[in-house]
Amino acid sequence: MKSHSELAEKFNADEARVDWHDETLWWVRTKRDRMSHALPEWEQLRETASQIKNNVLSNLNEYLIRFEANASANGMIVHWAADAQEHNEIVLSLIKQQGVTQMVKSKSMLTEECHLNEYLEQNGIDVVDSDLGERVVQLAKEPPSHIVLPCIHKKKEEIGELFHEHLGTPKGNADPQFLTHAARLHLREKFLTRKVALTGVNFAIAETGEFVVCTNEGNADMGAHLAEVHIASMGIEKIIPQRKHLGVFLRILARSATGQPVTTYSSHFKKPREGKAIHIILVDNGRSVHLGRPDFRNALKCIRCGACMNTCPVYRRSGGHSYHTAIAGPIGSILAPNLDMKKYADLPFASTLCGSCSNVCPVKIDIHDQLYKWRQVIVKEGNVNTEKSVGVKAMSSVLSSPATYRASGKIGRWIMKHFPFVVNNKFNPWYKQREMPVPPKESFRDWYLKNKKA
Amino acid sequence: MKVALFLPCYVDQFYPQVGIATLQLLNKLGVEVEYPLQQTCCGQPMANSGFEHLTPDCNSLFIKNFKDFDYIVCPSGSCTLHIKDHLHDETQENEATNIRKKIYELTEFLTDVLHVKNLTASFPHKVGLHQSCHGQRGLHLSQMTELTAAPFSKPEKLLRMVNGLTLVDLNRKDECCGFGGTFCVTEEAVSVKMGKDRITDHVQNDAEFITGGDMSCLMHLEGILRRQKSKVKVKHIAEILNSVKS
Helix, strand or coil: CCCHHHHHHHHCCCHHHHHHHHHHHHHHHHHHHHHHHCCCCHHHHHHHHHHHHHHHHHCHHHHHHHHHHHHHHCCCEEEEECCHHHHHHHHHHHHHHCCCCEEEECCCHHHHHCCHHHHHHHCCCEEEECCHHHHHHHHCCCCCCCCCCCCCCCCHHHHHHHHHHHHCCCCCCCCHHHHHHHHHHHHHHHHHHCCEEEECCCEEECCCCEEEEEECCCHHHHHHHHCCEEEEEEEHHHEECCHHHHHHHHHHHHHHHCCCCCCCEEEEECCCCCCCEEEEEEECCCHHHHHCCCCCHHHHHCCCCCHHHHHCHHHHCCCHHHHCCCCCHHHHHHHHHHHCCCCCCCHHHCCCCCCHHHHHCCCCCCHHHHHHHHHHHHHHCCCCCHHHHHHHHHHHHHHCCHHHHHHHHHHHHHHHHHCHHHCCCCCCHHHHHCCCCCCCCCCHHHHHHHHCCC | CCEEECCCHHHHHHCHHHHHHHHHHHHHCCCCEECCCCCCCCCHHHHHCCCHHHCHHHHHHHHHHHCCCCEEEECCHHHHHHHHHHCCCHHHHHHHHHHHHHEEEHHHHHHHHCCCCCCCCECCCEEEEECCHHHHHHCCCECCCCCCCCCCEHHHHHHCCCECCEECCCCCCCCCCCCCCCHHHHCHHHHHHHHHHHHHHHHHCCCCEEEECCHHHHHHHHHHHHHCCCCCEEEEHHHHHCCCCC
16 A cells, blocks of 8 residues: 555656646635635634534434434434445345346445445446546546545546547547536436435434435436435434524535535435435444544534645645545545554645644634644554654654754764765655755854853 | 743754844844753654654753743744643643743744834845744734635734835745645655745745745755755745844
């Protein structure tokens, strides 16, 4: 498994592409700024959203039980899944019950987290992702690189190539409108013929047993309304207490995500139509464990807007795939170690701790503070290489002893001055693209001792 | 008032001129400053690498050096923030708490404690201000573009008091430069790309100098500028605020 820094270095081999990726996402961040700055009550909305979510996390069990009761009373069928495996098995069994081998699916980061597509494929089910960006990465056999903009790493020419290969569009045509129309025709056939449709869930309301799915393309609705069976997969943290709270969340979600006032479609599902069925799968998959980590639990407030990715200077210059997890960027880096600390030990270090992520977060998750705290946990649990461990220990003993510190500084400066090749070589990552500082003849302390007034 | 100067370890070793400028500037403003001779480091290099548990010795040394002063002034937002957020000591927590409250980054000490209204400095150049993230988002030395809130900037306020200095506008006012402590070597590719992009922003807006409150950001940018053989120079804000007509 390659680490974030290795994958990021690969991504940076094509600097023009990095510039394009950075500019594209910065443009989204700018749109978000324009929208949020236009609302004088923006910071109040963030605070309110944060407090509602805090309340949810403190009373999650009660809200879930209430939601289950109300959703069931509405005629929907509620399933509980302890982990990804259970979730995937439930989905497969529901598909099999219908006697079909095909399913259409709108965007759901939870199913990415559960690797549902791979599981269903292995079990002979053909899954079509109906979100345009998701369809693009599915055709390219890649995971999404961004939770809101799944194929943001792809240029339109590359999408034209993919569509030519898979959908038979003319070679060399990269006109976005033309390609979108081709995708529309391609997907329409899927919508009309699939009996089972899966959607994600943005908000589930405990008070009413309803849930809300937000999309810009209407693809969740097309899938759900045309199928016999609608499966809605949701992480247990997606609960909100009351319907009125949507007034806060729907206002902040799209503004934070793409700089739109609201998603084009915010579809409310309450009960199945005559003869149809709605199944809701409530998935834990590590969330209860996360809830039990006091320093990290509030990461579960996340509403998956992706604002932290768009603003992250590292994400913009390393690409979503460099995070080697379903949810990339700053939020992914504080969620992933909870699932597998060893595998994702590199992610909390893939940050300069600049803090921009915490500032854009619409539910005020202290993302950069959690990155710092994960670093401490990861090192304490032994997920650190010996080289680094030895290095930091040596540094710590030097910096704890004034005399050793001064001697080391003096020797270091002397070596840099007289034998610069000792530091100016390919083994020094600093020197690869940067000059080393010019060593001065004396330290500040030396100067101070000579010059301070008696 | 008893004021101590706390210098980041790398400033003491590699950028003594920043310490000298800080000391001289404070003297000019009528503040007597002492430099505790046994100081080393705030402990951030270990802590940010995930080794906060190795910092107690550094912490108790810091407390020993600085506990007897009314104010501690440091020409670095990052080191100041680290002390403010993480200085603890089981055996002398009261002293640690006191220090966390009385340590100031240089520009905020000038604007908030000394209430500096004018300076005699002169620096007839076009200057771009690079805000260090820890100074800005950590210590709130200036407003952050992500928030819906009234703008202000303590370093900018001071730079505007300097004769002849023209502040250039940047396309991205508060984007990180990519230094990030050990990040600069562990994530070398992204770190350098971030630095290059910051430099491009300053260069495109005709800056002759890039200044800022943190020499660590500037050291990283300087390393790239020198490799590019650029004419643009870096200068710590203390050096500019202390500059005299040449």
